[in-house]
Amino acid sequence: MGTGRLYAAVAVGGFRRYATYRAATAAGVFTNTVFGLILVYTYLALWDERPQLGGYDQAQAVTYVWLGQALLSTLAIGGGGFETELMERIRTGDVAIDLYRPADLQLWWLAGDLGRALFQLLGRGVLPFAFGALVFDVALPSDPATWGAFLVAVLLGMVVSFGIRYLVALSAFWLLDGTGVAQMAWLLSFFCSGMLLPLNVFPGVLGEIVRALPWSSMLQAPADVLLGQADPLGTFLFQGAWAVALLAAGRLVQSAATRRVVVQGG
Amino acid sequence: MGDIGHVGQTGRVADGLRAYRLIVAMWIKSTMAYRASFVMTTVGNFAATALDFVAILLMFSRVDALGGYTLPEIAFLYGLSGVAFGLADLAIGSMDRLGRRVRDGTLDTLLVRPVPVLAQVAADRFGLRRLGRVAQGALVLGYALATLDIDWTPQKVLLMPVMLLSGAAIFCAVFVAGAAFQFVAQDASEVQNAFTYGGTTLLQYPPTVFGKELVRGVTFVLPLAFVNWLPASYILGRPYPLDLPQWVAFTPPLVAVACCALAGLAWRAGLKTYRSTGS
Numbered sequence: 001m002g003t004g005r006l007y008a009a010v011a012v013g014g015f016r017r018y019a020t021y022r023a024a025t026a027a028g029v030f031t032n033t034v035f036g037l038i039l040v041y042t043y044l045a046l047w048d049e050r051p052q053l054g055g056y057d058q059a060q061a062v063t064y065v066w067l068g069q070a071l072l073s074t075l076a077i078g079g080g081g082f083e084t085e086l087m088e089r090i091r092t093g094d095v096a097i098d099l100y101r102p103a104d105l106q107l108w109w110l111a112g113d114l115g116r117a118l119f120q121l122l123g124r125g126v127l128p129f130a131f132g133a134l135v136f137d138v139a140l141p142s143d144p145a146t147w148g149a150f151l152v153a154v155l156l157g158m159v160v161s162f163g164i165r166y167l168v169a170l171s172a173f174w175l176l177d178g179t180g181v182a183q184m185a186w187l188l189s190f191f192c193s194g195m196l197l198p199l200n201v202f203p204g205v206l207g208e209i210v211r212a213l214p215w216s217s218m219l220q221a222p223a224d225v226l227l228g229q230a231d232p233l234g235t236f237l238f239q240g241a242w243a244v245a246l247l248a249a250g251r252l253v254q255s256a257a258t259r260r261v262v263v264q265g266g
Numbered sequence: 267m268g269d270i271g272h273v274g275q276t277g278r279v280a281d282g283l284r285a286y287r288l289i290v291a292m293w294i295k296s297t298m299a300y301r302a303s304f305v306m307t308t309v310g311n312f313a314a315t316a317l318d319f320v321a322i323l324l325m326f327s328r329v330d331a332l333g334g335y336t337l338p339e340i341a342f343l344y345g346l347s348g349v350a351f352g353l354a355d356l357a358i359g360s361m362d363r364l365g366r367r368v369r370d371g372t373l374d375t376l377l378v379r380p381v382p383v384l385a386q387v388a389a390d391r392f393g394l395r396r397l398g399r400v401a402q403g404a405l406v407l408g409y410a411l412a413t414l415d416i417d418w419t420p421q422k423v424l425l426m427p428v429m430l431l432s433g434a435a436i437f438c439a440v441f442v443a444g445a446a447f448q449f450v451a452q453d454a455s456e457v458q459n460a461f462t463y464g465g466t467t468l469l470q471y472p473p474t475v476f477g478k479e480l481v482r483g484v485t486f487v488l489p490l491a492f493v494n495w496l497p498a499s500y501i502l503g504r505p506y507p508l509d510l511p512q513w514v515a516f517t518p519p520l521v522a523v524a525c526c527a528l529a530g531l532a533w534r535a536g537l538k539t540y541r542s543t544g545s
Contacts, residue, residue, distance in 0.1 A: 027454035034460035049329040
């Protein structure tokens, strides 16, 4: 089996694993829709007070809300990805089995997580977004190229999100119980990805800082590409640079970690 | 006969409360065995809740009012919603694990014990760390009370604790109804997040922000408006977006009792449909 096919199989496995839980997916769609509904009204009130806030008009702000609900689980912004599982495998020592496999640890989990993300995008993302687009006044591009660029930005966002969470998960090699770190990481990504509020609404220097951090690749970047607020190529470059940097950092930490791996018991 | 039935019922409630207290005490003891972990998770709980208020602060860094309400007024609503929901979450927030127990069959263990199932499920894995949420809400409420210039009357002062306790009871009813739903839905435990976490998020913002239909829905169908919107409108001296008489502000205790009764019925119906996985 070629290496490419191996990782493709892992990705398909990740997709199918999450596709199994239909009731949970339906429940997630419902919850995302309700939260979208609540947030839309608060955003409308905000943009009512300050039209053109952050360079968005009302329709764009509404679109942003539904994009956030659609991408929340896809990009595992509030958790729900592979990280808790990998941390548990590191804690119990099962990670030794993963290291034994004739596959690269990082690519293995990346493939599985991309499969999960793709399922979440289709299974949990499309419906709340469609609901929002039907019920509210939204700003969607008619140009297929913009939609294509948006999907590329989402894919890059998935990789950046993975890169961050992989580092978080590897912390378990040193801490054993990484629950606290994972929780802090989720809060940070909620704040810095634009999930809490669009990053272009953040005031002054704080706004400039969060927009330069890797988390802005996750929600803010794809949203700005779709809303026509950012140049796609520049956005891809920004996201790609962070993806490469984070994956490289993950490699470094991984090699440091595996050199000191101690398998408990047995 | 009726009398004996009545005594039996109150006896059962007292039994349930006693069992609840004992199980909760056990979980607190077990939590305190890992003190550092308790402190960290409580701080995490506080921080996660505080994020919602950070969003509001960020909004107010760009505007002076939202839906016609100022920052202290919204902080008042936020604090009331946060404390009421936080108390409910602290008391019985672990009930959303019921779906898991139904799926893996561990609910059977609870059914054979001579203690009301509701008390056991409610106290299951009692999380003292949820005090973090209550504390965060209380802090914001304190800020609001310190900055707002409220024209206090004895009625308004009395309404404060009544509103908080009734609000907590209303949210408890939502938790119980959500758990009852999980007997049927099992995997779909996330649905109740829309009403619990979604509900408290909704109530953090003034009613004037939302569409009339939504406000009607949470006033007449799922009466979350009685947690804070209606009584707080009275205290703040602001008109409620729906045309309701002023005495409605004092009805939260009645609404809470009605909600709890309905949730209790739903719980019984749910428990009756339970079929063990048999494994």
